[in-house]
Amino acid sequence: xxxxxxxxxxxxxxxxxxxxxxxxxxxxxxxxxxxxxxxxxxxxxxxxxxxxxxxxxxxxxxxxxxxxxxxxxxxxxxxxxxxxxxxxxxxxxxxxxxxxxxxxxxxxxxxxxxxxxxxxxxxxxxxxxxxxxxxxxxxxxxxxxxxxxxxxxxxxxxxxxxxxxxxxxxxxxxxxxxxxxxxxxxxxxxxxxxxxxxxxxxxxxxxxxxxxxxxxxxxxxxxxxxxxxxxx
Numbered sequence: 001x002x003x004x005x006x007x008x009x010x011x012x013x014x015x016x017x018x019x020x021x022x023x024x025x026x027x028x029x030x031x032x033x034x035x036x037x038x039x040x041x042x043x044x045x046x047x048x049x050x051x052x053x054x055x056x057x058x059x060x061x062x063x064x065x066x067x068x069x070x071x072x073x074x075x076x077x078x079x080x081x082x083x084x085x086x087x088x089x090x091x092x093x094x095x096x097x098x099x100x101x102x103x104x105x106x107x108x109x110x111x112x113x114x115x116x117x118x119x120x121x122x123x124x125x126x127x128x129x130x131x132x133x134x135x136x137x138x139x140x141x142x143x144x145x146x147x148x149x150x151x152x153x154x155x156x157x158x159x160x161x162x163x164x165x166x167x168x169x170x171x172x173x174x175x176x177x178x179x180x181x182x183x184x185x186x187x188x189x190x191x192x193x194x195x196x197x198x199x200x201x202x203x204x205x206x207x208x209x210x211x212x213x214x215x216x217x218x219x220x221x222x223x224x225x226x227x228x229x230x231x232x
Contacts, residue, residue: 012077014085015068021089022064025096029056048115052104059099059138063088066145066176073168074152074159081151088144095137102134106207124195124203131190131206138210139183146176164228171224178216185209 030053067088101117105127108117149172152159156166190206193199 012071014077014082015071018067018085018089019064021092022060025092026057026060028093028096029053029060029100045116049104049118051107051115052100055103055106056096056100059103060092060096063092063141063145067148070145070148070152073165074155076152076155076159081148084144084148084151088141091137091141091144095133095141098130098133098137102130102207105130109204124197124199126195127203128190128193128195128206132187135183135187135190135206139180139187142176142179142183146173146180149173149176163231167227167231168224171220171227175217175220178220179213182209182213 067085104115104117107115149169152161153166153169153173156169161169186206186209189209193202193205195203
């Protein structure tokens with residue numbers, strides 16, 4: 001944000017709790033269900049899980065940095081802030097395993113099984129279930145972030161947002177709202193596309209839907225910077 005004022009320059013207890021929860025979730029991604037390698041072969045096999053962990057790490061980082069940016073920009077520490085932050089922590093801890101499973105399955109599929117999935121899929125009908133669970137996780141956490149920005153927008157006069165900050169807040173509402181819409185679109189496509197032999201790459205279409213965020217998010221950010229420059 002151009003010329004943004006850091007109102008939350010001092011960490012609150014809820015911010016510290018959120019930071020600790022995200023750190024714990026990342027620890028679960030590494031050690032859950034695994035054991036310390038006792039041979040070189042086991043070490044190599046364990047290292048093959050790094051791509052799935054890296055993708056999970058980046059997704060967690062998106063929400064953690066989003067919450068940090070929100071806290072620093074608005075400095076709110078009221079009841080709605082605490083409730084929404086705790087809800088975000090709850091969702092992260094509930095969906096940490098499904099996230100890793102989806103990324104493990106993706107890496108395994110792209111490498112024809114060379115990267116291990118570390119879990120079994122007994123039939124095609126279970127693949128849409130993974131996409132639905134992932135969509136619920138991704139969409140619900142994005143919805144919490146959207147609600148946080150909506151709360152900040154409602155308090156815009158009380159916390160004294162200037163013109164540029166108001167533009168940035170509105171665009172953040174658009175950006176996080178788009179994430180929710182894309183997640184819902186992925187869930188709907190997973191429900192509609194039949195998981196039967198011969199469906200081909202369409203079975204993975206619910207996952208490809210998220211690629212649109214790599215295009216729309218930078219465009220929204222660029223447009224936000226342009227509006228703020230004009231306002232300045």
